[in-house]
Amino acid sequence: MTAPPGAASPPLRSFADILSASSTPSALRPPERFKGMPAVSFSDDDVNLFAHKFRFALVGKFEKSQPPMADIRKTFDLIGFGGAFTLRLLDQRHILMNFDHEADFQRCWLRKTWSIKGALMRVFKWTPDFHPDMESPIVPVWIAFEGLPAHLQDKRVIYSIANLIGSPLKVDSSTLLHNRPSVARVCVELDVSTTLTNQVWINNGSFGGFAQKVTYEFIPPYCLGCRKFGHLKSECSAQSEKQQHDTRREPMADRVPERLIIVPPRKRWRQAASHVTTPEDAPNEQPPQACLSSHQPESENSTAPFIVPDANAPLGATLIDDQGVRRAPSDSQPGHLSDGDELLNVEVYSPSLLDSWKEASKMFALKLGGNKQDNYVTDRLLQMITELGFSDGFASETSKIWLLWSADIEVEVVLDSEQFVCCTINYLPWQFVFSFLAVYGKHTRTERAQLWAQLSIVLGGSLPVLLSGDFNVISSLSEYRGSSVPDTNSISDFSSFICDNNLIDLSVIGNQYTGHGIHTTGPVWKRLDRFLMNAAFRDVFTDVRIVVLARTTSDHAPILLTGSNDAVSCPK
Structure with missing residues (x-):
């Protein structure tokens, strides 16, 4: 912009001048060395100060490919949160959600999973040590104080007691309305990677103190090895793969061959009649109950041939189990019958x-x-x-x-x-x-x-x-x-x-x-x-x-x- 007549033109300033004017040299951390690399250190107070604006931040993780950011923002707008929020892309599977209101933060977090354009998004709390390959062990968990005296079932008191377990989030409506004085329920932020507290001590004024039992309603399993939910460390497949990798590296001469054991399935299957039902035969087909009533159980002395079906064979109208129940045709595989099914031709029911x-x-x-x-x-x-x-x-x-x-x-x-x-x-x-x-x-x-x-x-x-x-x-x-x-x-x-x-x-x-x-x-x-x-x-x-x-x-x-x-x- 041109300077007004009679006024001196402002001096040109470099980027370094602008930066030096906004921050003093004393605010910069002194350089250090760590394992031969240049390093800088921040104290816990510094980290807490920097992370304060992300106190209501969550991380959304998509198991597969995530939808476009435009679709995610449109879905969040339709949810109807009370305050403002921002959505930022962290990587191809993670987004950062930062809310202005604590109520919106709790609403999104307590839901745990959201479906956006057919993609399932799991929600975790953002922490300063966030890493894309690890899931935060801090989750919302409902806890119950059974037998808590009625005069202590006040929101301020319950928050003070719950704070001994984790940061309190909300109290359920029945506790707030005193409709259930036998137990008080509150949701807290719980770090499932630490040892759980089973009871706390409460000093009840001059009436003395007592030990209060803490009941956890559901704690999701968390692996301390791979730092992910869904299993414990003893069940971690990553450790099993590592052990298998170490076994593959052993010399062939040192390996001891194991005996192959074939375990038969629990159900015995026999081939059904070769007749395939046609649409013209459908009205005369008997219901499955007829198979139950007409099937004669085998005697104890009879020896039926044991047939193991092909693992890839469809369990449709061609197979009947040993109880005479005919299996309905399905494109899904045994043990995981819901995979790949589409939501088609759903009837809308009314009262x-x-x-x-x-x-x-x-x-x-x-x-x-x-x-x-x-x-x-x-x-x-x-x-x-x-x-x-x-x-x-x-x-x-x-x-x-x-x-x-x-x-x-x-x-x-x-x-x-x-x-x-x-x-x-x-x-x-x-x-x-x-x-x-x-x-x-x-x-x-x-x-x-x-x-x-x-x-x-x-x-x-x-x-x-x-x-x-x-x-x-x-x-x-x-x-x-x-x-x-x-x-x-x-x-x-x-x-x-x-x-x-x-x-x-x-x-x-x-x-x-x-x-x-x-x-x-x-x-x-x-x-x-x-x-x-x-x-x-x-x-x-x-x-x-x-x-x-x-x-x-x-x-x-x-x-x-x-x-x-x-x-x-x-x-x-």
Whole structure:
């Protein structure tokens, strides 16, 4: 810009002059040497000062290729955060998200995973020691203080106690409203790479002190070797590969040949009839239940040939298992049936369909009353009720779900759907009435999308709700262990269903993987079976525990839920 008439032109300044004017030489750190390299050092106070503007920053990690930044920004704009935020590209798999408001920071972090244009993004807290090859061990974890005195269930007090475990993030609504004085729940920032604190000491003024137990609801497994979530150090595949690499480097003469052991599969498969069903034969085809009733079990003395099928052979209509159940055609591989399924032809359900489902359930109950159920299923159900000591039971023809209950429980089957059974249960000793949904999810994403839509409608009631069963999908990548990458779209669908319906997924005691299978790339472990509950169900109990028991002959592990209420002097 030209200087006004009569004024002197400003002197020209170099970049070094501008820099020296904005900073004094005393602000520069003195140069040092470290292992022969020029070095500079910053104190912890300096690092904290520089990192202050990133106190609400998160790192988003994409498992595969990430979408364009324009699509990511558009998705974040549609989420509707309350304040401003910035999105920056760190590398081809990581983005930096910096929020102005703490509420937006917590909302994004507590969700843990986000689906953006079909790509699953996991969220981690940014720390000054961030490295793209490592995942931050600091995660949000819900903890519970069971039996905390009522006068200490104040937000300021709970934050002070929780700060002994980690930086507190938020208190759940039931604790704030004092609807559940038996337990106080708070979410904290927890470093899972350190030793956990199981109890803290609280000085209660002149009334003395006491030891308060700390219960962690779910702690994701974290490997201290590769610094990633999903497994422990003892299960790290990176260490196994390193050991294999060291073995390959040994001289051939020093290696001891191992004996090859072939382990047969748990199920025996036999070839079905060579007749292939055509569309003209479809109306005359018998349902799968007919296979169960007509199949004659082999005698103990009979010796059937043991046939191991080809690992690449499709398990469609050409194979029948040793229990006479015909497998439905599927493009997915055994042990990982949800990979690659697309969300196509999904029906949109409305609340008006709930009445039609209930009507169909009543018709099914009338069918059971008329003794038209398959004889094999009826006889087997009665046999199991007698052998296991239950008083009654129910066997679904559509979903293959069986329910057994004791004499102190009243069960009314409200709805029998293709993928779940809805019941109203009354636990007589407590006079506790709640809705129970037994789930057996299908193997494809399209069919499970219908399950999420139906369950969301049923969950709209006012009763406490408990869901349980084989959902046939995981809710996060930490619930999967294997060499292949699972279907991230299915994971996002299930995670959104849990979040949208405000369901609680408690941590388990024992092995977190409930399902095991063999994939084309090797064995896989997943958490397919679980209990989910709403806050109204959780608030009834002072203590709820979910235990994963040992697997026996099945490829799924049984899970056991136990609960107690100190205010009720009755059995659990």
